Amino acid sequence: MDTSSSNVPVKRSHSESSCNEAYTTENLIQQPAALDSLPETAEVEDEMVRESVLIDVVWRGSEQYPLRIPKYATILSVKALLEELTGVDAESQKLLGLVRGQLPRDSDTLVGLGVSSGTRVRLVGTPLCDRLQPREGLSGSGLWESEMPPGPSDDAISGGLARMARSQVLSTDWQMQLQRIVEDTEIRVLNAPRAGRKLVVLDLDYTLFDCKNVSGNVTDMARPGLHEFLAAIYPVYDLIVWSQTRWHIVESKITLLGMLTHPHYKITTALDISSMLTIHALRNGREVDHQVKPLEFIWTRFPDHYCRQNTIHIDDLSRNFALNWQNGLKIRAFKRADTQPRTDTELYKLARYLLHISALPSLEALDHSQWHSYKN
CATH class of the missing domain: 3.10.20.90 (Phosphatidylinositol 3-kinase Catalytic Subunit; Chain A, domain 1)
Structure with a gap:
């Protein structure tokens, strides 16, 4: 596809490279006609x-x-x-x-x-916060509050300010951490990767799920259109969930949400906080240590299927993209679902964007920061 004549935002610079899985016009998956043609999921819910x-x-x-x-x-x-x-x-x-x-x-x-x-x-x-005092210099209020930012909220930053707020990595220590994590971390493959598919890496809390919804109703905790979104993109994308919590929490959430048993899509694997690493970075004008989700972990563990050119990482916190900015797509956080009208349409718009770009041989040239302004 010639991106110069499309509505897809493209970066000004692009370094030519390739990955182990070649994407040619012969093995591309045909794009579904429209999100509206999805199988009904209302009966399932x-x-x-x-x-x-x-x-x-x-x-x-x-x-x-x-x-x-x-x-x-x-x-x-x-x-x-x-x-x-x-x-x-x-x-x-x-x-x-x-x-x-x-x-x-x-x-x-x-x-x-x-x-x-x-x-x-x-x-x-x-x-736990009442039983243990946090270590000196450690931000956040505990493991369950893993999404607390080290600086101003990502939701309060937009446009040029968001670009200025990007974490500038100040140390290469993360490379040793990554090697250790790749060697030591177990991956539970739930469904085998499929040949010829690109990859969507999905955050869980506040991206697909309002984890602080005090109503306690699992149906209301899910972001509107969750199952329709996953079913729509599944024909052309493999799906990996990556959450900054412990494994049993991740497993419990995706099970309760019905993401492991849905008839119209399958999850390749789910990753937890043990697959993340800590970087030393300059963010918002000050030096901080914060955790990130290194996509290199996935690319190293699945070298025949996923790489820099075919991966999109969707998260409500842009700091998680610190090592892979070109692959990051920031989505608005989904919070307070119990008190606000259920008018959130982010996943419907995101599905159309992902389907539109799915036929490109490489995604590396795209500027995902402009995805929200994409028009059909």
Whole structure:
């Protein structure tokens, strides 16, 4: 495709390079005609609602968290949601009232325990921030609050200011960290990579999921159009979820959201905080240490499928792109879904953009910072 005559934003400079997987006109996947032609997912989501139970969790005597959760969810999944809402880490939580006279096992399911809607549960546990003092110089309030920025919020920065706020890496120490992570980190491949597909790497919290939605309704926590978006791009993109939390939290969230069992798309793998590394950088005029998601980790582990030319990383925090700016696409954060009208259309617009560029032999020349202004 000749990008000079298209509506796709292109960078002014572009270095010619190639990856192990050659993309030619013969092996390109045909672009779906339109997002509107997607298979209906409403029935799937309605089934998830029907197959759920409402439990009323009480903490500290007065704080209440009504959670509507699929009845097949494990106790660990329930704890994962409560960790996000209360700051009590899942390992320290005790849930009283689910089973008479004993504590349920993390592997037990709500349906297996016979939990019915309206069950009242008491949470016993203390937030980690109340039990541990943060180490000197460490920002943030704990593992569950992993998305707290080291400087001004990314949402408050736009246009030229956003470019000025980019993290300028000041040290090469990250290269040694990356080598160690590549060698030591286990990857759970859920579905094998497919030949000829490009790759979309997706953040989870505030990109696809409002992790602080106090309504506790998993259906409301998902960003509007989540399943339609993933189903639309799946024919031409493999999907990897990468979240800055621990593995059991990531697994619980994508399970509760129905992302592992949806009939119209499959997740290649999910990555957690153990695949991230820390860089020393200049950001917003001051030196900071912050974590990033190095795409080189994926490219090294899947060299026959993914590379710089066929990967897009979608995140609500631009600092996560620090090592791979040319591959980063910043999306507006999805927050306060419980109090604001569900008028968010980011994923519908993003699907059209990704489908429009999917036939390009390489994505390296694109300027994803302009994706939002793309017009059909």
